Amino acid sequence: MKIKNICCIGAGYVGGPTMAVIAQKCPHIKVTVVDVNAARIAAWNDDDLDKLPVFEPGLDKVVEEARGRNLFFSTYVDQAIDEADMIFISVNTPTKTYGKGKGMAADLKYIELCARQIASVSKTNKIVVEKSTLPVRTASAIKNILDHTGNGVEFQILSNPEFLAEGTAIEDLLAPDRVLIGGDMSDKGKQAIQALVDIYANWVPQERILTTNVWSSELSKLTANAFLAQRVSSINSLSVLCEKTGADVNEVAKAIGMDSRIGSKFLKSSVGFGGSCFQKDILNLVYIAKTYGLNEVADYWEQVIIMNDYQKNRFSNNIVSTLYNTVSGKKITFLGWAFKKDTNDTRESAAIQVADNLLNEQAHIAVYDPKVVEERMYADLDYLNTRSEEENRNLLKVKADPYEACKDSHAVAVLTEWDAFKAYDWQRIYDNMLKPAFVFDGRGILDTQKLEDIGFVCYSIGKG
Ligand code: NAD
Ligand code: UDX
Numbered sequence: 001m002k003i004k005n006i007c008c009i010g011a012g013y014v015g016g017p018t019m020a021v022i023a024q025k026c027p028h029i030k031v032t033v034v035d036v037n038a039a040r041i042a043a044w045n046d047d048d049l050d051k052l053p054v055f056e057p058g059l060d061k062v063v064e065e066a067r068g069r070n071l072f073f074s075t076y077v078d079q080a081i082d083e084a085d086m087i088f089i090s091v092n093t094p095t096k097t098y099g100k101g102k103g104m105a106a107d108l109k110y111i112e113l114c115a116r117q118i119a120s121v122s123k124t125n126k127i128v129v130e131k132s133t134l135p136v137r138t139a140s141a142i143k144n145i146l147d148h149t150g151n152g153v154e155f156q157i158l159s160n161p162e163f164l165a166e167g168t169a170i171e172d173l174l175a176p177d178r179v180l181i182g183g184d185m186s187d188k189g190k191q192a193i194q195a196l197v198d199i200y201a202n203w204v205p206q207e208r209i210l211t212t213n214v215w216s217s218e219l220s221k222l223t224a225n226a227f228l229a230q231r232v233s234s235i236n237s238l239s240v241l242c243e244k245t246g247a248d249v250n251e252v253a254k255a256i257g258m259d260s261r262i263g264s265k266f267l268k269s270s271v272g273f274g275g276s277c278f279q280k281d282i283l284n285l286v287y288i289a290k291t292y293g294l295n296e297v298a299d300y301w302e303q304v305i306i307m308n309d310y311q312k313n314r315f316s317n318n319i320v321s322t323l324y325n326t327v328s329g330k331k332i333t334f335l336g337w338a339f340k341k342d343t344n345d346t347r348e349s350a351a352i353q354v355a356d357n358l359l360n361e362q363a364h365i366a367v368y369d370p371k372v373v374e375e376r377m378y379a380d381l382d383y384l385n386t387r388s389e390e391e392n393r394n395l396l397k398v399k400a401d402p403y404e405a406c407k408d409s410h411a412v413a414v415l416t417e418w419d420a421f422k423a424y425d426w427q428r429i430y431d432n433m434l435k436p437a438f439v440f441d442g443r444g445i446l447d448t449q450k451l452e453d454i455g456f457v458c459y460s461i462g463k464g
Helices: 013-024 038-044 061-064 077-083 107-123 139-149 168-174 186-198 214-245 248-257 278-291 297-320 350-360 374-384 390-393 404-408 419-423 424-431 448-456
Strands: 005-011 029-032 069-073 084-088 124-131 155-159 178-182 209-213 332-333 364-368 394-399 412-416 438-441 457-460
Touching: 005 013, 005 077, 013 029, 013 061, 013 069, 013 084, 013 168, 029 077, 038 069, 061 168, 069 077, 077 107, 084 107, 084 186, 107 124, 107 139, 107 278, 124 139, 124 186, 139 155, 139 214, 155 186, 155 214, 168 297, 168 404, 178 186, 186 209, 209 214, 214 248, 214 297, 214 390, 248 364, 297 350, 297 412, 297 438, 297 457, 332 350, 332 404, 350 374, 364 404, 374 390, 374 394, 390 394, 404 424, 424 448, 438 448, 448 457
Parallel strands: 005 029, 005 084, 029 069, 084 124, 124 155, 178 209, 332 364, 332 412, 364 394, 412 438, 438 457
Antiparallel strands: 155 178
């Protein structure tokens, strides 16, 4: 079966870039990305490519090439579903904030809504692809809804989890380590799998396209994120021991990473991992383990998150104790708010928790981030509900210029590893700060020797 028309429900950080690349690489396929969020769709359609709702290096070029040719962004969800042979579900699957499984299980209400909408609109057979990250065995729930509420048309469900990381989404999509496709092992299931393999085969080498059963595919995605996050928590757990003993976490990471059995990637100690995926997916894994009564398994993975919370709180506690046990009324400057460099995404960013802790100590915070807009930062803080929206706006100020942000502050804290921070005129920053001038490098990106020569008092994560 040759796919000619694709619809993707959800124009977010995954749906947008993923479909842009499919459209770029498959000019013979019409790709329509739909979303209920009209403002987001308008931004995807904006002539000014700087206004795209997702910032990703290289994304603007891909959108520019394919948009209007075979890539379309629309709010007409029903029409796009009706016309498509293959429908990707790429909606958000956040952690539940209510009811059973609150704070742990994935909230599948958006997924279910999609399934019901697909069922009610479809008049021809469709292949439905889970692109969102879902708990293992979700495909059977989707299939149930489709088969029992539909118009008698046939649906095949595939699992095709996305492994892109934000900030490198386009390179990850163009040259993925692997593409994973899970499907039903019946003849029709195999045909559906092949239809999706054929799409990726337009640019991904066959040996990198892996096919499995649906449950392996669903579970592999949660497992991959759990393993990746575990590496960060593992190295972060050692960062504090390095600080106590005089070891240097970067040296330790290099030394162990050169062991080919361990590998060098994902061993960068930090103020804590963030992003929309790691915490949510591990909590989900923990919840699934618990529902099967596997408490030891659940506790094992939960520790990855406990260590991450410890790392974030440890960073803010250290700022307070270093600044003579009080930051009340003191100006502290944050360089970076995004959860990592090269993205405008702030979901679960360590900066949010660190800011909240310092605001509880009555600090005044000034923030500069090259890509995150002011409203986003305030929305992140307001969401925690720790203090009034007015207090958040009084205590935290967002600056458009990094030097302005650092002026008259007691301390600068690096929360995101933006490359530009390394090239700043640190002498100029020092000259305009209160003394002693402190730098807390939560990402280990600055040359502390150089800063100390200028006169800064430096703390760098994991350096004794
Ligand atoms: P997102 O919040 O950026 O985008 C989801 C979009 O879906 C939103 O724009 C929302 O308006 C839309 N939506 C929700 N319900 C809808 C409906 N019924 N009809 C139409 N549109 C609807 O989320 P995201 O970061 O793109 O993540 C999507 C999924 O991909 C999640 O399951 C996530 O776990 C997974 N994932 C994310 C990443 C990542 O790096 N962000 C990587 C791999 C996998
Ligand atoms: C992650 C997975 O990497 C990706 O495969 C999956 O599809 C979605 O979730 P993402 O969250 O976008 O991607 O970014 P990632 O590069 O994994 O970084 C996550 C967090 O870990 C960031 O806050 C990052 O700064 C932190 N991190 C990462 C470290 O602190 N140290 C490292 O060595 C690597």
